[in-house]
Amino acid sequence: MSDVALALDGASFEGLVKIEELAGQGMVTLRGNLTDKAIVKAVKDVFGVSLPGTRETAFEGDTGALWMSPDEALLLCAYDAAQAKADDLAAKLAGSHALVVNVSDARAVFQLKGSMLREVIAKLAPVDMSPDVFKPGAVRRTRMAQVAAAFWMDDASTARVVCFRSVAEYMFNLLSTAADDSSAVNHFTR
Amino acid sequence: MLLITCPYCGVAAEETELHGGGEAHLKRFGPESSDDDFTGYLFHRENPKGVHFERWRHVNGCGKWFHAARCTNTLEVFGTYSAQTTEPPKDILDTIRAKRPGFKWRDIA
Numbered sequence: 001m002s003d004v005a006l007a008l009d010g011a012s013f014e015g016l017v018k019i020e021e022l023a024g025q026g027m028v029t030l031r032g033n034l035t036d037k038a039i040v041k042a043v044k045d046v047f048g049v050s051l052p053g054t055r056e057t058a059f060e061g062d063t064g065a066l067w068m069s070p071d072e073a074l075l076l077c078a079y080d081a082a083q084a085k086a087d088d089l090a091a092k093l094a095g096s097h098a099l100v101v102n103v104s105d106a107r108a109v110f111q112l113k114g115s116m117l118r119e120v121i122a123k124l125a126p127v128d129m130s131p132d133v134f135k136p137g138a139v140r141r142t143r144m145a146q147v148a149a150a151f152w153m154d155d156a157s158t159a160r161v162v163c164f165r166s167v168a169e170y171m172f173n174l175l176s177t178a179a180d181d182s183s184a185v186n187h188f189t190r
Numbered sequence: 191m192l193l194i195t196c197p198y199c200g201v202a203a204e205e206t207e208l209h210g211g212g213e214a215h216l217k218r219f220g221p222e223s224s225d226d227d228f229t230g231y232l233f234h235r236e237n238p239k240g241v242h243f244e245r246w247r248h249v250n251g252c253g254k255w256f257h258a259a260r261c262t263n264t265l266e267v268f269g270t271y272s273a274q275t276t277e278p279p280k281d282i283l284d285t286i287r288a289k290r291p292g293f294k295w296r297d298i299a
Contacts, residue, residue: 054200069254126204
């Protein structure tokens, strides 16, 4: 596959944080018992990460795993590798009660960079974004304004937000508005 | 504002992240059942001012259904528990009995 058609053509916005639509992120949904040894091993073999605990993320280079629910994980990898990895994982789990689907094209991913990202997210999601509660390594599946979303922090000043591709524009406008320069509340930076 | 802790993901979720699913612990009466049983299953609901048992779904989160015991008057949540049960667990009932002596909900007291 040559060019990945992005939902918003890589739109970006600079305000309280720098918002950028990320180019094709490979995403594979895994449903099954996340504590099942056969499933844990198969994910480790194909994606090189151990499945994370409740509401945690696990990263190893450009692959990663996000905890979505007690029986669902979102596995991340390079876009081009997603289908092959999904097929590989599905084959390894043929005998297990599990489901593996490549959902790369179903989602849009935004990166938020800047020290104000906690505030930008807190304006939109009913989540306690205080640095003592939400830390890098945690993932939260929730809503942002009116649409479902999931986000996690890669480090203290970088977060990624995933939403359905069909609402990518809504999400981008939402994040841009919340990150407007004149809208600072300075709640988390005091 | 209602904060309910999802027993599956441990998040103290705000009401807008959840969706109410009506009364808990209904027993289904289907074909072959008596008209009275079927009417009761379909239409008769508790509407208490006080302790209530409800179903909730963490719809903007892990997506799981669960049960919650709460007070409809004060919005106090006594506890949440798994959806895979037909009656409230003992620890939840003990909490409610301690906080609301003499409460009654259907045949639970």
